[in-house]
Amino acid sequence: MWRDHARRLLKHGVPPERVEWRVRSAQDDLFAEGEAVADVAAGAGGTVRRDCLGLLRRILCHTSEDRFALAYRVLWRSLRQPDLLRVATDPDIAAAGYLARQIRRDVHDMKSYVRFREKRSPGSNMRHFLAWYEPEHHILELVAPFFSGRFTDMNWLILTPKGSIAQDDAACVVTREVCVRETVEDETEQLWHTYYRSVFNPARIKLKAMRSEMPRRLWKNLPETDLIPEMLVAAQRRDFVP
Known part of the structure; x- marks a missing residue:
């Protein structure tokens, strides 16, 4: 995970210009869990502000090939420049803001345009609902709480090319395995x-x-x-x- 690599690099004082980031798999894209974001700078001798952590999380949800390098530059510099995020004209902050706005739009679109269809299972009285959606970025972890909180009275599954979100009874599970569309017409x-x-x-x-x-x-x-x-x-x- 990016978080683990970033923490290790910070601990050893490795500056951004000495790091080359490469994508190995989809599992490298995101923070593992929201509550774990805060410990990304552990052992680095500094504290990362909450607004910076939120920005980093959004950057890493993007599909841009430069997201890892940009996130590390922002993290590295924010530990040395506490007011960095206020400098809107800074190239790194401007680039990060652009990615963050695209993530917010993608999140908004998915919340607005997911359409569930009922999928009936022979011999079962339980109602199941299925949806197919194609997000532009890796936002499933960001939108899962919205769907879980809104559709609490049914079991449902959202399939996407970037993974899935499923709720069965009270459990909501996000996976990152590529899904194939299922055609259901109710x-x-x-x-x-x-x-x-x-x-x-x-x-x-x-x-x-x-x-x-x-x-x-x-x-x-x-x-x-x-x-x-x-x-x-x-x-x-x-x-x-x-």
Whole structure:
């Protein structure tokens, strides 16, 4: 884990310019647990501020190849410059802020656009729900508490190309094994399609605004958006009927 390597480097006083970071596996990407972040600078002769620790955590959730080197530079310098994070014009802080903003947006999108479908198991009375989502970054640990706290009355599983989040009874488990999409179409989705067609108003659709608010890559996984092109074409045909 990055945390273990960083702690060891700090303990031996190794400056950032003498370190070359390489990604070995997905398991190297993140802090192991949120509560363990605070001990990253143990033995380094300094204290890392809470806001710096939060920034480091977000940096390491990013997919940028430079995230490890950037995080270590920020950590190293923050131990020597306690007010470093306040210097918005600093190149490292500006770069870290940019990555952090992308992580916040990715977290927001996943909370907003995950759609569960019921998956029925033959011979079982238990209700299970399944979702497929494609986050841009390694954010599963960040969003897991949100889903666990919101969907407490059902068992569910969120599959992604970067891992999965599962809740079974009271336990919420995050894994980082690459998942394959499972196609599930339930009765609720068909009802939603019927409802969406009935309330669709082409005059109120602003595609440019939709694309700016909701990335196009997410459209294919939402039950409502796959209907929009079809209904827009149908509306245009009606408008031009002589």
